[in-house]
Amino acid sequence: MEYNPLDPATKRDPYPAYAYLRQEHPVYRIEPLGGVYALSRYDDVNFALNHPELFSSTGFTETRIHEEDGPVTMLIFADPPDHTRLRNLVNRGFTPKMIADLEPRIREVTRELIDRIVAQGETDLIADLAMPLPTTIIAEILGVGPERKDDFKRWSDWIVREFLQPIPEEEKEAQQRDMTAFTEYFEAVVEDRRASPQDDLISALVRAETEQQALTPHELLVFIILLLVAGNETTTNLIGNAIVTLLEHPDQLDVLRADPSLLPNAIEEVLRYEAPVQFLLRRATQDVEIGGATIPQGSMTTLLFASANRDGRRFPDGERFDITRDAQGHVAFGHGIHFCLGAPLARLEGRIALEEVLSRLPGLARAEDDIELVDALFLRGPKRLPLTFTPAAVSPAAGARS
Numbered sequence: 001m002e003y004n005p006l007d008p009a010t011k012r013d014p015y016p017a018y019a020y021l022r023q024e025h026p027v028y029r030i031e032p033l034g035g036v037y038a039l040s041r042y043d044d045v046n047f048a049l050n051h052p053e054l055f056s057s058t059g060f061t062e063t064r065i066h067e068e069d070g071p072v073t074m075l076i077f078a079d080p081p082d083h084t085r086l087r088n089l090v091n092r093g094f095t096p097k098m099i100a101d102l103e104p105r106i107r108e109v110t111r112e113l114i115d116r117i118v119a120q121g122e123t124d125l126i127a128d129l130a131m132p133l134p135t136t137i138i139a140e141i142l143g144v145g146p147e148r149k150d151d152f153k154r155w156s157d158w159i160v161r162e163f164l165q166p167i168p169e170e171e172k173e174a175q176q177r178d179m180t181a182f183t184e185y186f187e188a189v190v191e192d193r194r195a196s197p198q199d200d201l202i203s204a205l206v207r208a209e210t211e212q213q214a215l216t217p218h219e220l221l222v223f224i225i226l227l228l229v230a231g232n233e234t235t236t237n238l239i240g241n242a243i244v245t246l247l248e249h250p251d252q253l254d255v256l257r258a259d260p261s262l263l264p265n266a267i268e269e270v271l272r273y274e275a276p277v278q279f280l281l282r283r284a285t286q287d288v289e290i291g292g293a294t295i296p297q298g299s300m301t302t303l304l305f306a307s308a309n310r311d312g313r314r315f316p317d318g319e320r321f322d323i324t325r326d327a328q329g330h331v332a333f334g335h336g337i338h339f340c341l342g343a344p345l346a347r348l349e350g351r352i353a354l355e356e357v358l359s360r361l362p363g364l365a366r367a368e369d370d371i372e373l374v375d376a377l378f379l380r381g382p383k384r385l386p387l388t389f390t391p392a393a394v395s396p397a398a399g400a401r402s
Contacts, residue, residue: 004032005279005377012373014278014380015319018307027293036281036300042311042331044291045303048282049335052079055282055301057338074222076230076280076338083337089215090223090341093204099344102137106349109136110356118360118391122367125385129357130239134232134349142224143189143200155182156228163229165375186224190217231342237276237374237381238350242267243357244382245274247366249321256323257358266323267350271332273321275306278380280334305331306380363390 001024003017004010010017021028021040028038039045048055058079075086110133117123139152158175159182161167167175189202197203205220215223246253246266256266279302288295295301309330310318333340340346357364367386374383 003028003030003038005030006032011377014306015310018304018310019319021304022307022311026291027295030302033302034300036302037284037295038279038302038304039291040304040307040311041291042308042314045305045308045331046335047290048301048303049331049338052083052337054285054288055303056285057083057282059283073219074226075341076226080337085213086215086219086223087337087341089208089213090205092208093201094341095204096344098141098201098204099348102141102345103348103352105140106133106137106352107356109133110352114356114360121391122389123361123387125243125357125387126236126240126382127384129353130236130385131232133239133353134235134346137345137349138227138231141201142227143193143198143202148185151181151185154178155185156232158182159225159228160232183221186221187217190220227342230340231345233374233376233379233381234276234340234342235346235349237379238267238271238346239353240382240385241274241276241380242270242350242354243364243385243387244366244371245270245321247364252321252323260355260358262323263351263355264347265325265327267347267354268327268330269321269323269325270350272309272315272327272330274380275309275330275332276381277332277378278306279304279378303331305334361387361389363388365389 001017001020003021003025005014018040021038026039026041026044028040030036030038039048056079057077059077073082073086075083075090078086110129113129113132117125117128120128123129135153135156136149138156139149144152155178158167158178162175186202190206193200193203193206197207202220202224205215205223208215246256252266256262282301282303284295284297284299284301286297309315309332312318314329315325315327333343333346365388367388371385372383374381
């Protein structure tokens, strides 16, 4: 058996290949990707995540705000000490209290979106809920005014698309025009918040400084780009994967309906079982002995999060979906210094979305047998998710809020 993440059949269902790798080739050289080494076992993936001095995050991409300026380091592609400085600064703006305080607004936005779904009588849950929910929340976190909502959605779409795959030549002019508008808008917002801080993330990031350091304007813009990509894609795929997996496991859906207090645990099990980010890349900084093999210095290495999360050595009977299991320790959000900054927000949005969908859309069922997955090598989630439900049994929105 071979593992080739470019193969459509493997992308459709990579888990048999992951199981093979864990059993037979825990360190596997992926020839179709030019000899990238893959780590598939939990302990090896976790080791790599916690040793950035051996497995570097740098050198995979560069980000420029203006062509005439030099590249700006993006947080997820940085090593210490650059990563330490950037992370310490953005942590001060992206605090647990800020996330917790968002719960009422996230629930309000979710209910508004589901009101529209109820009125329609059917839904593509990705287009109608899983995508607009995180986009709306991130816009509000950044302090984007409602009058720029449509612009922000268009800018976000371009940024996410470009991050996942090249923009077609015939669309580049429109994309560049919008990206110029995006840059000009947020550069103006940053300057405005420096002069007149408000209660939003950009104001918090502008204020976030240590005794000697602060985010540069370009670093702040690059962090906004990262927030758009990581925040949108992770939450969208988490919500989509949660609904698909629960519908595929009706016994677990019944357990959850009978005991809604299991929702936070169900979110963790979905993250373990169907990781939104299947893998990310690192580069070996020296010859590394791991998993009974040697990864040569300079070699690209992919850490297979989704495989590690099903490793029976860490999660007994790991191929089984069980919302009552203890899924703590999964690496869906990474681990160590690069643990996902937005994980608490994604968890909160995912939990609220799932609560509202299950309480307000009874009789939920797939409208199509086949699921079209997102077209991105390292992500996993439905691109579309047509669903039916039982409109006549849906309680009025006011009743759902009582």
